[in-house]
Amino acid sequence: MEEPLNYGHQHPLLLLNEDQLIVADCSRCGEKVSTPCFSCAQDCGFYLHKACAEAPLELNHPFHHYHPLVLMENPPYNSPGEYICALCRQSGDKFVYHCSCELDFHIKCALFTFNIAENHLKELEHVALQHPLISTKSGDEELEDVSKCFWCWEPLANYTYFSLDCGFNLHKKCAELSFKLNHVGHRKHSLVLQFNSEQFSCKICGETSGKGLGFIYGCSPCKFAAHFECVSAALDLVVEDKRHEHPFSLFPRGSSFICDACGIEGSYASYICCTCNIMVHKKCTSLPRIIKSKWHDHRIFHKYFHHTEDFRVLDCIICYNEVNTEHGNYYCSKCDDIFHVKCAMKDKNSYEIVENEDEMPNESSIIVIERNNAEEARKVTHFMHMHNLMLGPFVGGYENSCEGCMLPITDPFYYCTECVFFLHKACAELPKMKNVWHYRCQEPLALISYKVFWCEQCWQISNSFAYESSECESKICLRCVIALTPGARTCLKHEHPLFFCGDHKGQYCNACGYTTKGDGAFCCKDCNFVLHLECFSLPITARHKCDKHILSLTDYDDNNYLENHHCDICEESRDPNSWFYHCAKCDTSSHVGCVLGTYPLLKLGSIYEEKNHPHLLTLVKKKYDYLDCDKCGWPCEDIALECLKLECKYTVHWNCVAPVSLLSWWKWPLRKYI
Numbered sequence: 001m002e003e004p005l006n007y008g009h010q011h012p013l014l015l016l017n018e019d020q021l022i023v024a025d026c027s028r029c030g031e032k033v034s035t036p037c038f039s040c041a042q043d044c045g046f047y048l049h050k051a052c053a054e055a056p057l058e059l060n061h062p063f064h065h066y067h068p069l070v071l072m073e074n075p076p077y078n079s080p081g082e083y084i085c086a087l088c089r090q091s092g093d094k095f096v097y098h099c100s101c102e103l104d105f106h107i108k109c110a111l112f113t114f115n116i117a118e119n120h121l122k123e124l125e126h127v128a129l130q131h132p133l134i135s136t137k138s139g140d141e142e143l144e145d146v147s148k149c150f151w152c153w154e155p156l157a158n159y160t161y162f163s164l165d166c167g168f169n170l171h172k173k174c175a176e177l178s179f180k181l182n183h184v185g186h187r188k189h190s191l192v193l194q195f196n197s198e199q200f201s202c203k204i205c206g207e208t209s210g211k212g213l214g215f216i217y218g219c220s221p222c223k224f225a226a227h228f229e230c231v232s233a234a235l236d237l238v239v240e241d242k243r244h245e246h247p248f249s250l251f252p253r254g255s256s257f258i259c260d261a262c263g264i265e266g267s268y269a270s271y272i273c274c275t276c277n278i279m280v281h282k283k284c285t286s287l288p289r290i291i292k293s294k295w296h297d298h299r300i301f302h303k304y305f306h307h308t309e310d311f312r313v314l315d316c317i318i319c320y321n322e323v324n325t326e327h328g329n330y331y332c333s334k335c336d337d338i339f340h341v342k343c344a345m346k347d348k349n350s351y352e353i354v355e356n357e358d359e360m361p362n363e364s365s366i367i368v369i370e371r372n373n374a375e376e377a378r379k380v381t382h383f384m385h386m387h388n389l390m391l392g393p394f395v396g397g398y399e400n401s402c403e404g405c406m407l408p409i410t411d412p413f414y415y416c417t418e419c420v421f422f423l424h425k426a427c428a429e430l431p432k433m434k435n436v437w438h439y440r441c442q443e444p445l446a447l448i449s450y451k452v453f454w455c456e457q458c459w460q461i462s463n464s465f466a467y468e469s470s471e472c473e474s475k476i477c478l479r480c481v482i483a484l485t486p487g488a489r490t491c492l493k494h495e496h497p498l499f500f501c502g503d504h505k506g507q508y509c510n511a512c513g514y515t516t517k518g519d520g521a522f523c524c525k526d527c528n529f530v531l532h533l534e535c536f537s538l539p540i541t542a543r544h545k546c547d548k549h550i551l552s553l554t555d556y557d558d559n560n561y562l563e564n565h566h567c568d569i570c571e572e573s574r575d576p577n578s579w580f581y582h583c584a585k586c587d588t589s590s591h592v593g594c595v596l597g598t599y600p601l602l603k604l605g606s607i608y609e610e611k612n613h614p615h616l617l618t619l620v621k622k623k624y625d626y627l628d629c630d631k632c633g634w635p636c637e638d639i640a641l642e643c644l645k646l647e648c649k650y651t652v653h654w655n656c657v658a659p660v661s662l663l664s665w666w667k668w669p670l671r672k673y674i
Contacts, residue, residue: 011042012042015036015037016038028048028053030094036050051111059071059114065220070098071096071098085104149171177193177228180193186222186267188222192220193216196216203256204230204231215228237249237250241286250271251269258279261281263341266281291354293330294435297434298335299354301332302341317486328341365384365431365447379391380414387421389416392414393411401422404449406600408541408542414428430465430481434467434481445468448467452619458479458480461599461601499525501520504523516530521533539553547583548586549585556576567580570590572591580592602619606618610657613643618642621638629652636652
């Protein structure tokens, strides 16, 4: 053993020889130690890798030269504990190199990259080349890439590589990258290999790194950043693609430009079409002309320039920010909707390219038989109904509900002349198969009807039309599908359009007064107005036996002369700032929940199949002749299911046969209005 040393430990440390067996963790980095290493002379369980013991207390890292990295036992945050290494993106709870710009680095990550930057290649002398592919199944040749390059995060199997026994993996080409280089795309200064701490996007391709913050070639004074592959990629002099009728020619000037295809800034090299007078990124020379998107029912087309007057609103219906029509975008000619290129193509799983322009879009649910003078579909057939449907108005129609969404009928709508069947025009025109942007399943959802189901979006039980997944058989009601279809919407007495934000939370809903919890809300960009999904979808009008007139949804009670605001149905107190139903003629006011009831989207008489009963059941609401439930033995005084075979006499509460998940949520949306 060598003479005792001390590296910040209260006891002397001894350097152990390579022939000694040690089974312990390093007290600084937390990984297994191997000799040579340091051990506490008094056997208190303190061990250090030799590299960790000799790590400098302050490290001026070439890849992060804004501030020095300081070695600390914990990063100086309010809640010390685990941190995330900004290099490898793995958590840690031991000593950390911390930067004042709130970046944290494992000791091993900081030292390893420092040695690479300083060209200390002797640190790589222990590298052993190993194959990064392992068999995923015994006995066959199916392989899986289990390692990524620490530098560029690409699979190692695609290249010659180093595989470091300390857990770091590098392509050979990445390990040999120059620390500094000159590039025609940025002539002012040299580009330096550095950690992308400020998360700059690549000035050449416009995209950010694949994993974490990544490494780039950058110029800090000019805030210029470029990917490794972008600065080394060879440029074609001419690019031809069938999606554009003319070839694109290289324009190799290192000046910035706005791409006419996607509207995003580019620099270094652009490609120009002299015939069309446009300048684009290289990747945009092959931009798809037509795509099918989960965000929209129709095919959307790419166009380089638009006239502002062609659109009712210029907000992208995905991100809700304005689209500049002087540059390229995607648009729907049927709906006058517009999309940023980067939004429409951000997620590769959310769209597919349409190569055949003559390809027919999704099959419609209706077939037009006759049109009126305004070219509206006056007489149609719907695949969910046996008779022809006529476009309203129809006397008495407003007292009924839509079979599609179970909400009260309002103009425009279709009705059946042979039976009591009504459909809103918007519900009738929904396609048989539909891609739903917020849904986890990749396959289109199929339109179904006449099944009692639980909507996984709003937690309501319904037997309206629904879209069903063939993968998991879960369902979404039409009310939610229509409400969540992207695009600006207006609502009760609010003058500005509302947009759905999927992760909105922490703000009070203007309708019910409850805070949003991160499961999405409708928000106004122009003022502080927010609505829950279920509040946004409340019926504007409703009927209840408490009043002979149609009740209207009201957003504010201005009867200040009343000392107590109460509900005329339950006779309990009512919050005057919460939405309620009101009849101006009779001056009656009632809770939303009291008017709509426990099951506002259930239609009596629907068919239900129970797994444990051999016959079909029908949905009823018991008013008289309260039979005892065959499940629990209590009288069926509310919603119940009866066997269609009269001789069977089988009757059960709805709650006794509903799935357990429904029983937990079935009253939640309306409970907050009572």
